[in-house]
Each structure stands twice: as C-alpha cells, then as structure tokens.
Amino acid sequence: MTTRASRPDLSVTLAGVHFATPIWTASGTAGTGEEIAAWCDTGKLGGMVTKSVSLEPRPGHPYPRTVETASGMLNAIGLQNKGIEAFIAEELPRLRQMPTRVIVNVVGWAIDEYAALAHRLTREEGIDALEVNLSCPNVSRGIDNGADPGWVGECTAAVRAATTTPIIIKLTPNTHDIASLARAAADHGADAISAINTLVGMAVNHNTFKPRLANITGGLSGPAIKPVALAAVYKIKKAVDIPVIGIGGIMSGTDAAEFLIVGASAVQVGTANFRHPDATTRIADELGAYLQSKGMTRVTDLIGRLEV
Numbered sequence: 173m174t175t176r177a178s179r180p181d182l183s184v185t186l187a188g189v190h191f192a193t194p195i196w197t198a199s200g201t202a203g204t205g206e207e208i209a210a211w212c213d214t215g216k217l218g219g220m221v222t223k224s225v226s227l228e229p230r231p232g233h234p235y236p237r238t239v240e241t242a243s244g245m246l247n248a249i250g251l252q253n254k255g256i257e258a259f260i261a262e263e264l265p266r267l268r269q270m271p272t273r274v275i276v277n278v279v280g281w282a283i284d285e286y287a288a289l290a291h292r293l294t295r296e297e298g299i300d301a302l303e304v305n306l307s308c309p310n311v312s313r314g315i316d317n318g319a320d321p322g323w324v325g326e327c328t329a330a331v332r333a334a335t336t337t338p339i340i341i342k343l344t345p346n347t348h349d350i351a352s353l354a355r356a357a358a359d360h361g362a363d364a365i366s367a368i369n370t371l372v373g374m375a376v377n378h379n380t381f382k383p384r385l386a387n388i389t390g391g392l393s394g395p396a397i398k399p400v401a402l403a404a405v406y407k408i409k410k411a412v413d414i415p416v417i418g419i420g421g422i423m424s425g426t427d428a429a430e431f432l433i434v435g436a437s438a439v440q441v442g443t444a445n446f447r448h449p450d451a452t453t454r455i456a457d458e459l460g461a462y463l464q465s466k467g468m469t470r471v472t473d474l475i476g477r478l479e480v
C-alpha cells in the first residue's frame with residue numbers, strides 16, 4: 173500500500189512561483205473555480221487559470237456557442253466576461269480563498285488595453301501570475317495579431333512594463349511558425365509561454381445545411397488537438413529558455429506526463445473538465461501513480477526527458 177511519505181513530490185517552481193502540482197485548469201473551462209470545487213480538492217490543483225477578462229464587459233457571441241464533434245469540442249463563446257472591475261469586486265475575493273495559485277487570464281482589443289489590465293491587476297493582492305491571451309480564434313482580430321511575431325513582441329513588452337507580476341504569454345497554434353511567436357515573447361520579457369489555444373474549426377448540419385455554431389467557425393479543443401499541442405511545446409522548447417506550460421487534449425495522467433517529457437514545466441486541463449468536473453485532481457493522482465511506476469520521486473525528474 174502507498175504511504176503518504178512515499179508519494180512522489182509533484183511540486184514545480186516556474187517564473188519564481190511555487191506550485192503544489194503541475195496540473196492547472198485551462199482558461200475558460202472551469203470559470204473561477206466554483207464550478208469544479210464541489211467535485212475536486214482544489215488544494216491538489218497547481219493553479220486555477222481564470223476565464224479571459226477584458227477592460228470592459230463583453231456579451232460574447234450568440235448561441236449556439238458549443239458543439240460536440242466526433243473528435244473534440246468546438247466553441248465560440250466570444251470572450252464573454254463582466255469586465256475587470258466586476259471581476260475584481262465579485263470573482264477575485266472568491267479566488268483568493270481557494271487553496272491554490274491564482275492566474276488571471278487577460279485579453280484586449282489593442283496593446284494599450286492589455287497594458288491597462290496588467291497595471292490594474294498589479295494593485296490587487298492574491299494574484300500569482302497573469303496569463304496574457306494573445307490567441308483567441310473566435311474574435312475578429314484575435315488571430316491576425318497573435319500570429320504576428322512583431323505584435324506579440326510589442327504586446328509582451330507593454331505588459332511587462334505595466335506590471336511586476338509574472339507574465340505567461342498564451343500563444344495560438346493557428347500559425348505556420350509558433351517558435352517565432354515564442355521567441356518574440358521571450359525576447360520582450362515573458363516569464364513563461366503557454367501553448368496552445370484552440371485550432372480554428374467548423375461543424376455543419378447536413379440536414380439543415382447550416383453551420384452548427386452561430387459564429388460559423390469556432391475553436392477546436394480536446395483529444396483531437398493533443399498531437400498538435402505536443403509538437404508546439406517541442407518546437408517552443410527548442411526555441412526559448414523560459415518555461416513552457418502545455419495545453420491541449422489532456423485527459424489523463426499519462427497525457428500530462430507526455431507534455432512534461434517533451435519539456436513542459438506544467439500543464440493545463442481544459443475540455444476534460446466539461447466531461448468530468450474532477451478531471452484535474454484525478455489527473456494529478458494519475459500522474460503521481462505514473463511517476464511511482466517509473467520509480468521517480470519528483471515530477472521535476474520527468475521534465476524534458478524526451479529521447480530523440
């Protein structure tokens with residue numbers, strides 16, 4: 173029988189912040205925690221990443237906004253949120269009470285909006301890092317800017333200048349060269365990179381001849397995108413020296429282990445939360461069991477162990 177003392181140490185430190193485990197929630201998939209808190213011990217979570225928050229409230233796209241496909245999920249929520257002041261007043265106090273790290277994901281229409289959000293959040297207690305969403309595929313300018321290394325560099329520099337909080341730049345996979353985006357972020361002051369956001373996808377109803385999402389196209393997530401995400405982490409790790417957080421289709425402890433082997437220092441779990449609200453804590457337990465099966469006592473022994 174496993175004793176508590178023999179459990180592997182899952183803790184990781186990145187961007188100067190200590191995380192109890194490398195398993196975090198992914199932005200937009202667990203709200204601000206209360207959606208999953210009834211099902212899982214949030215103390216076992218490394219971090220809770222919030223849904224993207226913008227300066228002004230955003231209503232989001234019309235319904236239907238999500239579709240299940242045979243190989244993953246499509247969503248076009250359109251970054252619906254209450255805006256930064258309501259977030260600080262209503263959500264942040266609840267987040268601060270959670271026994272986990274808090275990572276606030278921010279999104280803007282323009283570079284000065286990103287900088288203003290970073291500046292505003294720096295005044296608030298209880299935020300361990302900012303994740304800067306440069307990658308949403310469901311809003312008109314989301315991809316064009318986020319796929320341009322010049323813009324990624326400029327935006328990273330503006331956010332860097334606006335805050336002392338660690339910044340994680342979240343990249344889009346909807347580009348032919350994700351490594352150059354990562355390099356631009358790293359060169360302009362990013363503390364870490366997270367990858368990937370969703371891939372542009374579409375579903376059509378062959379009876380009505382209509383698109384299944386009101387927005388017509390949306391972002392594909394879930395197991396279908398895991399190979400794309402692993403390749404992205406691999407390419408980014410070769411391009412930059414800062415830590416990478418792997419995201420995309422993680423459903424199990426061994427899925428998480430594969431990202432760590434490729435070089436991720438932590439991972440985020442998204443779509444799995446919709447299927448199983450306890451996914452994150454189960455994945456943390458499974459990762460521990462996997463490490464034990466390999467005779468490893470620390471998760472850090474697994475990071476970057478890829479043999480090519």
Ligand SMILES: Cc1cc2nc3c(=O)[nH]c(=O)nc-3n(C[C@H](O)[C@H](O)[C@H](O)COP(=O)(O)O)c2cc1C
Nearest residue numbers: 198199200224247305368369393394420421442443
């Ligand atoms: C319903 C839904 C909403 C999302 N909202 C956001 C968001 O607000 N900001 C963001 O950066 N990513 C958002 N994402 C992307 C996820 O954080 C994650 O990058 C993506 O889903 C891939 O991970 P997964 O395959 O584990 O779901 C959203 C994903 C889904 C499925």
